[in-house]
Amino acid sequence: MSNNNLTNININENNLIKNQYAISLLKECMDCKVINEREVYNIQQEISLILIDLIKKYTNGQSTSVKTEVAEKLLLSIWYSIDAYVSKLENIEKRVAELTSKNIKYVYLEGIKILEYDLLELEKFYEVMKIRKLDTNLMAYNDTLMELSGFFKNYSIKFEAYDIPVSIDYPLALDDMDIQGIYYVKNYIESMDIENRFCNLFRNKDREKLFYDYGRTYKIDCDVILINLFELIINNSIFSTILGNESTNLKISEYEYEFLEKQFKNIYNHTFEDEIKQYEENNVVEFIEESNSFDFNNSEELNKESIINEKIVLLLEEAIAVLIERLNIEDEAMIKYIKAYEKIFIESVLSSIKSGTFKSIITVSKNESEPLEKYIVDDENKLDDKSFRAIFNAVLESTSIIEKIKIIKENINAKKDFIDILESECLFGDDYLMLFASLSEFELAILGSVVFYEDMRMEEINLLELLLNKNNKTTPWKREYIEFMKKKNKEKIHCIEEYINQIN
Structure with missing residues (x-):
């Protein structure tokens, strides 16, 4: 290493990349003249020797060469261990010193030890996290918990350290996609545990009712949809x-929702009312009135939108602070997580008020006896070509899955139109999952009667057997329907099978 004084180096930490930390740090060291090209070449040579040794282990001593893609994987794993x-190390100076003055093989082997230790510790924590898991029927949540156990059996520190050899489908409220391998899983498990512990501050029956209300609102079978439970709960709790x-x-009633929407719109439009309707405990009045205390005349340096946004931000920040206090949350990790989510939540509220989609932020309580609507039964309501084309274009242009489903469910009532929308390929990937999840069992049976038309021409069908053996060489929506149905439990499959046979 050059004789530069490490205390005087000027590393720009903004240029350091999480997934390529050591490599990006070496580049910065070159730019700052901490090391020269010759020293970088020596490091590269040392890495090459480590790679050759790793290839021998990978091939059980049979060869010193592998396919290019395999070599790339092994090289990424070497750098992952060096990054670990x-x-x-505690500061940038020490990191530079260790990386540039130590034998790279020593750094690599120490990294392997760290990863092995971290894997053991993470598995212990995972077992603790499972004890605190939520009691829910949400398939993505339960499946992901099971999948994570496979991570500890299948994770390869030496050969695929950056990889995650399991499927993680359940979405977190906060998910750092800039990290890979064990440290992504570590962050995921720790975040999931925080979300679990927060959600467990609420009664299970209240959580399930909220989940049920969300499903009723969007006409979705919530057991199969990708939704974050923490987000649903904390949003309603804040409001x-x-x-x-x-x-x-x-629980937030329709009347309470309308009150909230009106007050937030009033703040946004700067049309405050002299009197605010009183509620039982009246805390809402204090919040709203405090947000109205700004003096526009004394804020000339700010534009109107900035002031309005600041009013709403202060109102929501105060509500979250009160929420933390009332729930007696003292866990620093949980408070930090809530504060990080606070930024996303506030941005979502501001955006929803501006776009007129405020209702998407709140789950309004529904009457459990409210009947399910039928949408795709009455072929007397078939659309004319012009109307159908307008709906097709609206679905195709929309970037929101929820909005796409809403357009379809509010405008299409005829089976023929529904099938035509599916055949027109204006939906993609998860759009199908979301749409099918929004249908009743009877409506799914109607689609099933189309998918399995040839099979049910002569006799009653065994739906479970058909799902397992059906040839997937068919249209995209039918393939998606089959994959969706495979994830249903046996009881629901049997119920839909009975409907299909009745239709037959």
Whole structure:
């Protein structure tokens, strides 16, 4: 290494990349003249020797060469281990010193030790996290928990350290996609545990009712949809706090929603009312009035939108602070997580008010006896070509899955139109899952009667057997329907099978 004084180096940490930490740090060291090209070449030579040794282990001593893609994987794993060692050091000066002055093989082997230790510790924590898991029927949540156990059996530190050899489908409220391998899984498990512990502050029956209400709102079978439970719960809890209800009360009535929407719109449009309708505990009045205390005349340097946004931001920040206090949350990790989510939540609220989609932020409580609507039964309501084309274009142009489903469910009532929309290929990937999840069992049976038309021409069908043996060489929507149905439990499959046979 050059004789430069490490205390005087000027590394720009903004140029350091999480997934390529050591490599990006070496580049910065070159730019700052901490090391020269010759020293970088020596490091590259050392890495090559480590790679040759790793290839021998990979091939069980049979060869010193492998396919290019395999060599790339092994090389990424070497650097991942080096990153594990370097990034654990306490400051940038020490990281530079270790990376540029130590034998790279030593750094690599120390990194392997760190990864092995971290894997053991993470598995212990995973077992603790499972004890605190939520009691829910949400398939993505339960399947992901099971999948994570396979990570500890299948993770390869030496050969695929950056990889995640399991499927993680359940979405977190906060997910750092800039990290890979064990450290992604570590961050995921720790975040999931925080979300679990927060959600467990609320009664299970209240959580399930909220989940049920969400499903009724969007006409979705929530057991199969990708939705974050923490997000649903904390959103309603924040607004419940603003309304003056108990923070653990997750129910928000249609009337309460309308009140909230009106007040937020008033703030946004700067048309405040002299009197605010009183609620039982009246905390809402304090929140709203405090947000109205700005003096526009004394804020000339700010534009109107900035001031309005600041009013709403202060209102929501205060509500979240009160929520944390009322729920007696003292866990620093949980508070930090909530504060990080606060930024996303506030941006979503501001955006929803501006776009007129405020209702998407809140789950309104539904009457459990409210009947399910039927959408795709009455072929007397078939659309004319012009109307159908307008709906097709609206679905195709929309970038929101929820909006796409809403357009279809509100405008299409005829089976023929519904099939035509599916055949027109204006839906993609998860759009199908979301749409099928929004249908009743009877409606799924109607689609099933189309998918399995040839099979049911002569006799009653065994739906479970058909799902397992059906040839997937068919249209995209039918393939998606089959894959969706495979994820249903046996009871629901049997119920839909009975409907299909009745239709037959």
